[in-house]
Amino acid sequence: MKPIQWGILSTGGIAETFARGLKTSKTGVLAAVASRTRRAAQAFAQKYHVPKAFGTYQELLDDPGVEAVYIAPPHPFHAQWAVLAARAGKHILCEKPLTMDYPDALKVVEAARRNRVFLLEAFMYRCHPQTAKLVELIRGRAIGEVRLIQASFCFDKPLDLKHRLFNRKLGGGGILDIGCYPVSMSRLLAGAALGRPFAEPLEVKGTAVVGQKSRVDEIALASLKFPGGILAELSCASRVDRGTSMVKVDGSKGSLIVPSPWFATWDPGTSYLLLRRKGEKKERKIPVHSDRNLYTVEADAVAASLRKGLRESPAMPWADTLGNMRVLDLWRKSAGAFY
Ligand SMILES: NC(=O)c1ccc[n+]([C@@H]2O[C@H](COP(=O)([O-])OP(=O)(O)OC[C@H]3O[C@@H](n4cnc5c(N)ncnc54)[C@H](OP(=O)(O)O)[C@@H]3O)[C@@H](O)[C@H]2O)c1
Numbered sequence: 001m002k003p004i005q006w007g008i009l010s011t012g013g014i015a016e017t018f019a020r021g022l023k024t025s026k027t028g029v030l031a032a033v034a035s036r037t038r039r040a041a042q043a044f045a046q047k048y049h050v051p052k053a054f055g056t057y058q059e060l061l062d063d064p065g066v067e068a069v070y071i072a073p074p075h076p077f078h079a080q081w082a083v084l085a086a087r088a089g090k091h092i093l094c095e096k097p098l099t100m101d102y103p104d105a106l107k108v109v110e111a112a113r114r115n116r117v118f119l120l121e122a123f124m125y126r127c128h129p130q131t132a133k134l135v136e137l138i139r140g141r142a143i144g145e146v147r148l149i150q151a152s153f154c155f156d157k158p159l160d161l162k163h164r165l166f167n168r169k170l171g172g173g174g175i176l177d178i179g180c181y182p183v184s185m186s187r188l189l190a191g192a193a194l195g196r197p198f199a200e201p202l203e204v205k206g207t208a209v210v211g212q213k214s215r216v217d218e219i220a221l222a223s224l225k226f227p228g229g230i231l232a233e234l235s236c237a238s239r240v241d242r243g244t245s246m247v248k249v250d251g252s253k254g255s256l257i258v259p260s261p262w263f264a265t266w267d268p269g270t271s272y273l274l275l276r277r278k279g280e281k282k283e284r285k286i287p288v289h290s291d292r293n294l295y296t297v298e299a300d301a302v303a304a305s306l307r308k309g310l311r312e313s314p315a316m317p318w319a320d321t322l323g324n325m326r327v328l329d330l331w332r333k334s335a336g337a338f339y
Contacts, residue, residue, distance in 0.1 A: 004028040004303050007066035007090070009057045009081055010073040011035045011044040014095060018070050019048040021295025027303035028068070034060035057081055061088040068118070068302060071095060074164045075171035076339075079104040082119070086111035091118035093302050097180045097328060098321050100171060100339060105325040109318045118311050119318065120302060123184055126315040127301035130264045130271050130288040131188070134247075137256060137286070138192040142275060144253030146193035146230050151182035153245045153262060154237040159213065165238050166214040168339060173216035175208065175332050179236035181262055183327050185247055186224055186232035187320070193251075198320045199226050204327055208335035211239070217337040224327070254278050266294050 006028050008015050015033075022030045030050050035041035038055030045053035054060045060069070061084055068091035071081050079099040085092050092112065098121040099105045112119035125131055138146060157165065164170035165177055191198035201224040208220035218239040224232040235242070247258040254277035264271040268291050275284040290297060305313045312318050332338065 001307065004306065005031040005065055005067045006070060006299070007032040007034065007060045007063065008070045008072060009034050009060060011040045012072060015044070015070070015072040018072065018295050018299070021293050022299055023048070024293055025296045025299045027300045032060050032063055032066050058084070061085055061090060067091060068093065075176060076100055076169070079108055082108040083111040086115040086117050086119070089115060089117060091302070091306060093120050093122050093298070095122045097176050098325060100176070102322065102325040102329050105322055109322060112311065116311065118302065118306055120313045121316055121321045122298060123181070123316055124294050124298040125181070125262045125264070126184070126188070127298045128264050128294060129290050130258070130273070133286065133288045134256065134258060134273060135188065135192045137273065137275070138189055138249065139195070142254070143249060143251030143256055143277070146189065146249055146251045148250040149186045149189050149230065149232040150248040151185045151232065151261070152235040152242060153178040153181045154235060154240060154242040156241040157238050159211070159239070161214060166211065166216060168216055171339070172214060173337055174236040174238045175217050175220050175328060175335065175337055178238070179220055179222070179234065179331060180324060180328055182234040182236060183331070184324050185261060186234060187323060187327070189249055190226040190230045190232065193230060194228050197317065198323065200323050201226050201327060204330040204334065206331040206335040208337050210337060217335060220331070220335055220337070222331045263294060264288070264290060268292055
């Protein structure tokens with residue numbers, strides 16, 4: 001089959017990561033890149049051998065040769081460009097969080113539905129075989145009934161008010177940028193425990209430290225209560241390193257630990273899930289192999305859905321994205337993190 005002709009909107013950090021991921025994809029090629037400035041687009045095009053470089057995002061959307069776009073500016077600009085991309089008939093892989101809040105996410109989903117284009121929020125870990133294995137183990141009751149989910153995404157970054165993470169105008173704040181991962185993981189795993197693709201919490205309680213200088217949330221906690229008596233304990237931080245970002249699921253018959261839940265091995269390689277079952281002296285190490293880079297896997301997941309004629313990906317259907325955005329709104333509200 002002919003490879004998907006991709007276009008990337010923006011030339012920032014994750015745009016570069018995705019361009020490298022596409023290089024080793026057999027299902028897609030990078031046909032065009034767009035930046036707010038022609039010079040940045042041309043530099044990016046030269047570095048990644050991209051045939052077309054545009055000095056505005058709209059020019060890329062107007063190019064009939066581009067089939068799918070990867071939307072990668074800071075989150076306040078996702079909604080606008082995703083809606084315009086849908087109207088231009090482009091399939092969409094849009095960086096997380098899909099938008100700044102639930103109402104805007106609904107607009108994007110409606111635009112995709114109306115224009116009959118594919119749309120996936122770019123949670124790369126959802127496309128990775130490690131996550132599929134984790135879901136399989138929980139569904140198969142490897143740890144019995146799930147009772148408690150812990151998930152965190154934390155790092156310590158020096159305060160830099162120009163960086164988008166600490167800049168309110170660029171959607172700064174940890175809950176939206178990294179808290180979206182633990183929320184999405186807890187909803188996925190609670191769903192797996194309940195025999196559904198994902199689950200919605202009955203209660204969301206959050207708190208956060210909002211930086212005095214940045215005025216965005218820098219350290220945040222949330223507790224979620226799901227149906228079936230499942231609780232989740234979530235954390236995200238841009239100003240404190242908890243040692244590791246991890247996921248742990250405790251059940252009636254044991255625990256599952258994911259030492260590297262968001263990036264696995266990043267490059268091709270073998271990552272591990274750890275299974276500690278009650279009554280077993282030794283922890284079991286469950287290997288999961290990926291023959292491709294994390295972002296290659298993501299691009300290939302989009303291609304696989306497109307080949308089947310799907311408009312939503314099983315990795316993260318639209319209702320799942322909307323549910324995630326709704327929980328992020330509730331977390332931010334209870335933590336006092338507003339824009
Ligand atoms: N899935 C993942 O692993 C992952 C990792 C990191 C980030 N992300 C997500 O990807 C998005 C971008 O993050 P990033 O780390 O790549 O950011 P970044 O390095 O700061 O790059 C953002 C790019 O967006 C474009 N842009 C458009 N309007 C802008 C504006 N008003 N101000 C600044 N830049 C603007 C710029 O490219 P041009 O000048 O070329 O237009 C800029 O280079 C965020 O939504 C983030 O949540 C995802």
